[in-house]
Amino acid sequence: GENVEQHPSTLSVQEGDSAVIKCTYSDSASNYFPWYKQELGKRPQLIIDIRSNVGEKKDQRIAVTLNKTAKHFSLHITETQPEDSAVYFCAASGGSARQLTFGSGTQLTVLP
Amino acid sequence: DGGITQSPKYLFRKEGQNVTLSCEQNLNHDAMYWYRQDPGQGLRLIYYSQIVNDFQKGDIAEGYSVSREKKESFPLTVTSAQKNPTAFYLCASSTRQANSGNTIYFGEGSWLTVV
Numbered sequence: 001g002e003n004v005e006q007h008p009s010t011l012s013v014q015e016g017d018s019a020v021i022k023c024t025y026s027d028s029a030s031n032y033f034p035w036y037k038q039e040l041g042k043r044p045q046l047i048i049d050i051r052s053n054v055g056e057k058k059d060q061r062i063a064v065t066l067n068k069t070a071k072h073f074s075l076h077i078t079e080t081q082p083e084d085s086a087v088y089f090c091a092a093s094g095g096s097a098r099q100l101t102f103g104s105g106t107q108l109t110v111l112p
Numbered sequence: 113d114g115g116i117t118q119s120p121k122y123l124f125r126k127e128g129q130n131v132t133l134s135c136e137q138n139l140n141h142d143a144m145y146w147y148r149q150d151p152g153q154g155l156r157l158i159y160y161s162q163i164v165n166d167f168q169k170g171d172i173a174e175g176y177s178v179s180r181e182k183k184e185s186f187p188l189t190v191t192s193a194q195k196n197p198t199a200f201y202l203c204a205s206s207t208r209q210a211n212s213g214n215t216i217y218f219g220e221g222s223w224l225t226v227v
Contacts, residue, residue, distance in 0.1 A: 043218040102154040
């Protein structure tokens with residue numbers, strides 16, 4: 001099945017700086033890679049996703065890049081704000097494991 | 113998002129008891145899922161269902177059971193066989209897309225604590 005590894009597990013940045021979270025996956029047939037944001041005690045919410053036919057996708061301050069050859073994808077948040085503080089999860093699906101497999105999460109703290 | 117309702121939000125279970133968590137969706141989604149989340153960890157798949165009257169075990173199905181008698185409903189029973197059930201349980205749903213990724217939407221979650 002699919003295995004998704006996510007790094008770092010915690011990340012602290014100063015407000016206004018950029019944050020980068022990286023994930024690697026094991027199944028080369030995976031073709032869908034969403035990112036979820038989860039605030040404390042709340043449900044995960046989809047913030048951006050990418051499919052394997054594109055290498056990069058942007059939505060305002062967030063972007064995701066995908067390197068299929070290396071089997072890794074990354075979340076980039078620019079001009080971070082305190083409300084960006086949350087746990088971020090990457091996930092992958094579409095290969096032999098048809099269901100989403102999640103990474104272990106990154107606790108992002110944006111310091112004022 | 114707002115179309116997935118989980119209840120109760122907080123539940124306490126005594127040792128040896130079975131408890132059932134409710135999940136209802138009005139998004140007309142074919143697929144439904146149950147995930148377990150422990151502190152500091154990711155989401156682990158318990159069970160999923162692609163269609164009514166059919167469901168499959170996920171990665172950590174032992175000690176849990178589900179049913180899918182209606183498209184809108186996917187209740188999860190945590191049985192006494194689940195030795196460490198204290199966790200945050202998330203129900204989710206998605207359209208059933210055979211060849212591309214499923215965008216999954218989550219309910220608000222249910223906190224289960226063993227007392």
